[in-house]
Amino acid sequence: MNTNDKKLVIYFSRADENYSVGNVEVGNTELLAKEIIAKTGADEFKIIPEVAYPANYQETVDQATKERNEQARPEYKSDVDISNYDTIFFGYPIWWGDMPMIVYNFIEKHDWNGKTVIPFNTHEGSGNSGTYNILKSKMSSATLKGDGFNMSGSTARTEDGIKELDNWLEGLGYIN
Template sequence: MNIKSIITATIALLVSTACSGGAKQEKVMNKDGKAVVVFFSHAGDNYSVGNIEVGNTKIVADYITELTGAEQFEIVTHKYDGMAYNPLIKLAQEETKNGELPDYEGDIDLSKYDTVFIGGPVWWGTYPQVMFTFFKKHANDLKGKTVIPFTTHEGSGLANCVEDVEDAFPAANVTKGFSVYGHEVRTEKKKVEKWLNSLGF
């Protein structure tokens, strides 16, 4: 086999591999299935963006809904209402340290969804503890489903959120997570769109 034939065969192999990888990713995402965004978002006093009426994670959740047609379930608790940033973070630290599970309002039946986005801010290296209340309640509800974690943050990235979601839902297909700075969410919708495109949506 001459050099030209070898190069042609190599290119064909690479193209074939890339195409099969893309098809696999699209199948895993099941973009034609039903999706929901489960999230916790904190309005009020936030680091870097000040006192906001709509939480950073809520804005990302709304982008996901707009771009994919996913439904939403917001994990709502009034435990943190009206708190200034520093006392809130101190409380969050204590909750994380003690493994507290604050109550939240309402609930959702996850059985009808194929894909579940899970998002929240990063408080002390992971999601807020109220999200773990939700995780515990639905620990057996995401078997075989695609779970896509995302976070808003001001320097923590994904922290331990992906690993904690994997631990909470060991029978789910947990994908690589996505993170975005809270101070960027109002102007960087394109970053969310690029991420969703990479998932096949």
């Protein structure tokens, strides 16, 4: 790994009531994001919705269904200039076998030319659900490095899950 490489972790993650983990203060994907930040020294950018998703799981599911059907592009608060970065870890949960629509909005608003992008995601059974291929086409001017990392949200909340993440980072050369 080039030590001058400027790294950024961009992620979307929702706390509150979620599938199989109950009510949580920090979302599953965020736990992985924070570990990547801690281990690699990357900067952090969290995609925060302009209008927060409901704390109630079913209400969020209903809203996500509507957004996906409409191919909505929900707005997010503040932004980040990615032009200063070389390597971008890009994380999100699977919603309806896809990336949340707010994540599409973020992707479409940025120029990925020349970036090295490393995707990671959490789910509860769908794996990456083909989203890494979508990233490849949406970020066609970037290089996607490695095979990405996906983990169930409940595993992401365990020590073993975090160890598995560390092993993956080590395999990519980001932890000595």
